[in-house]
Amino acid sequence: MTATILFVDDEPDLEALVLQKFRRQLREGLVNFMFARDGVEALESIAQHPHVDMVVSDINMPRMDGLSLLQKLQEAEDKKSTIILSAYGDMSNIRTAMNRGAFDFLTKPIDFVDLETTIEKTLRHIEMLREVRRRQMEAERAHAALSRHFSPELAKRLAASGEGDGMEVQWREVATIFTDITGFTSLIESAPPEALGALLNEYVGGMAEVVFAHEGTVAKIIGDAIQVLFNAPGDQPDYATRAVACAHDLDAWAEDFCARQKTKGVNFGTTRIGVHSGPALVGNFGGNRFFDYTAYGDTINIAARLEAANKYLGTRICVSASVAGSAENFQGRPVGDLMLRGRSEPLRAFEPLPPARFEAPATAQYSEAFAKLEAGDSAAMPAFAALIGVHAGDPLAGLHLKRLLNGAKGVRMQLE
Structure with missing residues (x-):
């Protein structure tokens, strides 16, 4: 790469002298010189x-001297490394030049061997600064890309650790959350585009902040749907516990958001949440040009099916037995054995409950009725009927009572 050097000096013979002394470097394309007579x-x-x-600049010049030029160069956004030329013994000006940001200085008359050495040293310094800036820009670009997926602190760590650290495609045990909004298609068709954009941005932004608070990874955002990962890219031994806690907070935030929109006359749908854990293929699937950190596999598909199962069950959160069994102090109630689309074996599912609701008498009453249902006890129907009589707004209990009234038995349910 050819370095371009600007000499600023009003001596008439300097240009010819510089071109003669650096003729080899010019011939080899190492340097290119430009000349100016003042600042x-x-x-x-x-x-x-x-x-x-x-820039190599003399101090004493007409119109604008070298010290004034140096100050202007240092005030510019693209600062130029500058060597100052000064008369021998002019320490006052040399000190001023160095204080104003000169990289180095030489005394006149010019020793061209010394000048060549100083130029080479300066160019090495410039190249080093460029490399630092290049790496900084790469880190900033990486951080910007990573911030779409990861919490701010994790994004900083990943950007600082270098490309590919933890981003390579690999099998990992993960917990994954899927969220979706009921009736969102109808909202799209009825709401003005500008209002819908602001509404969705506020919703997705708020949900992402909840995920980041639990140090989760936002793997995908597709319209109103969000996919979240735990235990990826970094290790989180308590990933199931984090996923359940995050699901509760996502549910609470979404319910509050929905209520706030209702006061504005906006019919924003309920957020449904599915959570499952297991092995998944995780990593950057964006190739060389794009960054797309996400996950694929049966574990991911099951979480999506559990999210959709909420519509049939009447619940807002549905988690698999693998999550419920791994989460610390899990509090919830069994939903049943779900036959999900594309699966030949049933999957035991649970509805996680906040502490106050879990400890309420109605939860114990539901568990007793569910145990009877699972055992094939005919007392299950009156047990669910009694529960509905006191808690008519319990959709899951109502579902089981309806199933029993229609002749169904047991806790296995076929979902399409």
């Missing part, structure tokens, strides 16, 4: 040729 002309030249790498 004003130098600034005009840099404005026309911003690719100038460095």
Whole structure:
């Protein structure tokens, strides 16, 4: 790469002398020289040729002296490394130049061997600064891309650790959350585009902040649907516990958001949440040009099916037995054995409950009725009927009572 050096000096013979002394470097394409007679002309030249790498400037010149030029160069956004030339013994000006940001200085008359050495040293310094800036820009770009998926602190760590650290595609045990909004298609068709954009951005932004608070990873956002991962890219031994806690907080945030929109006359649907854990293929699937950190596999598909199962069950959160069994102090009630689409074996599912609701008498009453249903006890129907009589707004209990009234037995349910 050819370095462009601007000499600023009003001595008439300097240009010819520099070109003669550096003829080998010029011939080999190592350097290219430009010349200006004072600071004003130098600034005009840099404005026309911003690719100038460095400046070698005398101090005493007409119109604008070298010290004033140096100050202007240091005030610019693209600061130019500058070597100052000064008369021998002029320490006052040399000290001023160094205080104003000169990289180095040489005394006149010029020793061209010394000048060549100083230029080489300066160019090495410039290249080092460029490399630092390049790495900083790469880190900033990486951080911007990672911030779409990860909490701010994790994004910083990943960006600082270098490309590919933890991003490679690999099998990992993960917990994954899927969320979706009921009736969102109808909202799209009825709401003005500008209002819908602001509404969805506020919703997705708020949900992402909840995920980041639990140090989860936002793997995908597709319209109103969000996919979240735990235990990826970094290890989180308590990933199931985190996923359940995150699901509760997502549910609470979404319910509050929905209520706030209702006061504005916006019919924003309920958020449904599915949670499952197991092995998944996780990593950056964006190729060389794009960053797309996400996950694939049966574990991911099951979480999506559990999210959809909420519509049939009347619940807002549905988690698999693998999550419920691994989460610390899990509090919830059994939903049943779900035959999910694409699966030949039933999957035991649970509805996680907040502490106050879990400890309420109705939960114990439901568990007793469910145990009877699972055992094939004919007392299950009156047990669920009694529960509905006291808690008519319990959709899951109502579902089981309806199933029993229609002749169904046991806790296995076929979902399409």
